[in-house]
Amino acid sequence: MTKSKIETFFKENSDQNDVLLQEKISRYLDLKKIYKKLGEAIKADGVRIVVENGKQKYKKINPAVQEKQKINSQMLNLEKEIYMKIKPTRKTVPKPPSDVGKGGLV
Secondary structure (H helix, E strand, O other): OOOOHHHHHHHHHOOOOOHHHHHHHHHHHHHHHHHHHHHHHHHHHOOEEEEEEOOEEEEEEOHHHHHHHHHHHHHHHHHHHHHHHOOOOOOOOOOOOOOOOOOOOO
16 A cells, blocks of 8 residues: 555654654544545535435435544644654745845845
């Protein structure tokens, strides 16, 4: 199985000996997979689903929508914690414009 760009980024920029950080990264990647599957389920079934209960038939919001929102919140929290511990690289720090300090932008 090929690694995603985010998995490669985390592996290259994190301390592999920091067990707690590696656990957070692993949980983040697991949640990312679930998030993607929920998105696929929503695409397949729609945002609203039809529920049949005996003779009753009604529409309600797909439960996957709320679960996807919960997982998104968990991912954002883990992401903040992970980014606080990974080492900065050229990939994460943008280059300043070339005319800074040359009479252009100050």
